[in-house]
Amino acid sequence: MVEIGFVGLGAMGLPMARNLVARGHRVRGFDMRPAAGEALAAAGGEAAASAAETAQGAEVLVLMVVNAAQAKAVLFEGGALDALAPGGVVALMATCPPGAVEAIAARVLAAGRRFVDAPVSGGVVGAVGGTLTVMAAAPRESFEAVRPALEAIGDKVFHVGERPGQGAVVKTVNQLLCGVHIAVVAEAFSLAAKVGVDAPVMLEILGGSSAASWMLKDRGPRMLEAEPEVTSAVDIFVKDLGIVLEAGREAKAALPLAAVAHQLFLATSGRGDGAADDSQVIRTYHAMNGGRPQPG
Numbered sequence: 001m002v003e004i005g006f007v008g009l010g011a012m013g014l015p016m017a018r019n020l021v022a023r024g025h026r027v028r029g030f031d032m033r034p035a036a037g038e039a040l041a042a043a044g045g046e047a048a049a050s051a052a053e054t055a056q057g058a059e060v061l062v063l064m065v066v067n068a069a070q071a072k073a074v075l076f077e078g079g080a081l082d083a084l085a086p087g088g089v090v091a092l093m094a095t096c097p098p099g100a101v102e103a104i105a106a107r108v109l110a111a112g113r114r115f116v117d118a119p120v121s122g123g124v125v126g127a128v129g130g131t132l133t134v135m136a137a138a139p140r141e142s143f144e145a146v147r148p149a150l151e152a153i154g155d156k157v158f159h160v161g162e163r164p165g166q167g168a169v170v171k172t173v174n175q176l177l178c179g180v181h182i183a184v185v186a187e188a189f190s191l192a193a194k195v196g197v198d199a200p201v202m203l204e205i206l207g208g209s210s211a212a213s214w215m216l217k218d219r220g221p222r223m224l225e226a227e228p229e230v231t232s233a234v235d236i237f238v239k240d241l242g243i244v245l246e247a248g249r250e251a252k253a254a255l256p257l258a259a260v261a262h263q264l265f266l267a268t269s270g271r272g273d274g275a276a277d278d279s280q281v282i283r284t285y286h287a288m289n290g291g292r293p294q295p296g
């Protein structure tokens with residue numbers, strides 16, 4: 001059993017924390033929304049009143065927050081880092097720019113604590129099912145210290161490197177491909193709709209052809225719905241593709257497809273659909289081209 005502090009009990013964080021409890025770990029969690037802490041307590045965890053209280057006595061402090069700014073606020077302004085015992089491990093699991101992760105890690109290490117850069121992929125479905133992909137970068141000793149917790153959260157746990165920031169780079173590349181795939185599926189369906197091709201038939205053909213992809217099969221059916229259930233919001237890709245472009249600038253790498261995809265998600269959010277399912281980037285295509293597929 002590992003003593004775990006968990007900050008960020010949102011749509012993904014809460015089921016992740018519940019899975020840790022289910023695997024026998026002692027979990028104390030904190031979120032700005034008291035109801036989230038109450039939900040964790042109902043699942044057998046403990047609700048903390050602050051980030052610092054969450055970290056007190058923990059062996060591992062998991063941060064499943066929105067961005068790097070929130071991670072810094074929790075650690076350095078909220079007192080969580082000082083509350084964490086010397087030698088304790090900070091596991092940053094949010095999607096953050098590689099440069100920001102390196103800077104946070106440097107401050108954590110300077111304070112005598114360990115740091116694991118461990119972003120995840122798999123969305124709410126993976127968080128609930130404990131099937132997330134975890135991309136962890138840290139010295140081997142630190143990685144092994146948190147492995148039991150990581151394996152309670154995901155069924156695909158990878159040690160991708162020894163240096164903080166390497167996990168963030170892997171997640172950045174993953175999000176580049178995901179965002180571009182979703183946008184190009186929307187573009188293809190928009191063209192089909194423009195010329196009057198039956199959308200469900202188009203989806204069936206593409207899903208069984210060499211053009212098929214995981215994103216096509218997952219997001220394609222939701223693109224045919226007017227108001228699909230939200231599993232990952234448009235605004236998540238506004239953020240994540242922004243991180244992709246920031247990483248490209250830092251590396252002086254041209255990322256033109258990512259830039260176009262980012263603009264499409266940004267336009268969708270700007271039209272008031274930021275909280276809609278990310279498949280609804282297709283609404284921007286329909287706004288440009290007219291029409292939409294008939295619901296299947």
